[in-house]
Amino acid sequence: SAVISQKPSRDICQRGTSLTIQCQVDSQVTMMFWYRQQPGQSLTLIATANQGSEATYESGFVIDKFPISRPNLTFSTLTVSNMSPEDSSIYLCSVGVANDNQPQHFGDGTRLSIL
Amino acid sequence: GQQLNQSPQSMFIQEGEDVSMNCTSSSIFNTWLWYKQDPGEGPVLLIALYKAGELTSNGRLTAQFGITRKDSFLNISASIPSDVGIYFCAGLTPSGYALNFGKGTSLLVTP
Numbered sequence: 001s002a003v004i005s006q007k008p009s010r011d012i013c014q015r016g017t018s019l020t021i022q023c024q025v026d027s028q029v030t031m032m033f034w035y036r037q038q039p040g041q042s043l044t045l046i047a048t049a050n051q052g053s054e055a056t057y058e059s060g061f062v063i064d065k066f067p068i069s070r071p072n073l074t075f076s077t078l079t080v081s082n083m084s085p086e087d088s089s090i091y092l093c094s095v096g097v098a099n100d101n102q103p104q105h106f107g108d109g110t111r112l113s114i115l
Numbered sequence: 116g117q118q119l120n121q122s123p124q125s126m127f128i129q130e131g132e133d134v135s136m137n138c139t140s141s142s143i144f145n146t147w148l149w150y151k152q153d154p155g156e157g158p159v160l161l162i163a164l165y166k167a168g169e170l171t172s173n174g175r176l177t178a179q180f181g182i183t184r185k186d187s188f189l190n191i192s193a194s195i196p197s198d199v200g201i202y203f204c205a206g207l208t209p210s211g212y213a214l215n216f217g218k219g220t221s222l223l224v225t226p
Contacts, residue, residue, distance in 0.1 A: 001160070033213055042203060043158070043216045092157050094214075103148050104205075104214055106157035 002027050002095050004107035012113045018081045021110045023093030028073035030096075033104065034066070037090040046091075049076040083114045121204050121217030128194055129225050136220040137188040138204035146207035147180050147187040148214065153200045161202075162189070194224050 003026040013019050023032065032049040046066055047055040055068035070076045080087055090111050096104035121138045128134060138147070146165055150158035162173050164180035164187060171178055177190045187206075191198055201221050205214040 004157075031212060042218045043205075043214075045213050048213060103146075103160050103163040105160060106150075108155075108157045111155075 001103075001105045002029060004093055004095060004105060006093055006107040006110050008110055009108065010111035010113075012115060013083055015084055015114055017083055018079055019083065019112065020077050020079045021091055021093075023076045023078070023107060025074045025095050030073070032070060032076045033094045033096070034068065034076070034078045035092040035094060035106075037092060037109070039088070043092065046078070049078075080112065083112075085114050088113050119204060119206060119215055119217040121220060123220055124218070125221040125223070127223045127225070130195060132194050134191040134194055134198070134222060135188060136202060136204075137186060138206070138217045139186040140206060140215075141185070142208055143184040144206035144215075145184070145209045147178070148205045148207075149176075149178050149187070149189045150203045150205060151200045152203065152219075158203055191222075194222075196224050196226055198222060199224050 005024045007022045034046040035043040036046050037043050045058045046061045047057040047068055049055050049068050049070040051070045051073055065081050067079045090109040092106050092109040094104045094106045119138050119140050148163050149161045151161055152158045161176055162171050162178040167180055167184045168182045169180040175192045179188055181187055201219045203219045204217040207214055
């Protein structure tokens with residue numbers, strides 16, 4: 001399975017600031033996804049990072065708040081913009097091949113706390 | 116996304132006991148996955164199921180893809196303390212490309 005590295009692993013940020021999270025994969029992958037896991041909760045899909053085109057956002061998530069880049073098949077970034085305490089969560093990158101019976105694997109996540 | 120109902124929400128058992136948890140959906144899935152998440156880490160894939168009726172084992176873990184394609188269960192036999200963690204089911208609909216997750220089952224094992 002692919003090895004997924006996320007940076008930073010954790011951060012504490014001030015209200016109103018923005019943070020960019022990086023996701024690096026050790027092999028080329030078609031699909032990259034960004035999830036949010038709020039404290040004590042399950043995983044919720046934020047968006048699908050598409051290489052060469054705009055990300056596809058799920059209901060409740062918008063590009064202005066969570067801009068995503070996908071410059072190539074091994075790398076993506078998620079920015080959490082204008083942060084508030086409600087954005088305190090674990091943000092997880094995952095990779096998988098769409099509809100090809102390939103299970104998704106996850107990075108260890110970025111633990112974000114906003115003061 | 117589709118709603119997955121995962122139960123039980125939590126389990127507190129003694130070492131050596133067997134464990135069973137399940138997920139149901141109102142929609143048909145063509146893939147069921149089971150993950151375990153330890154504190155401070157991302158979910159780790161335990162078992163992947165791709166065919167209705169499929170029964171797959173991974174050591175002491177056994178999972179089945181329900182024949183109706185709307186449910187799946189995970190069994191852990193002879194539990195040990197390192198089985199402690201949160202177990203998530205996840206499913207992929209035929210038309211989907213991203214996973215829908217259950218709310219998780221928190222497992223505690225006492226020696």
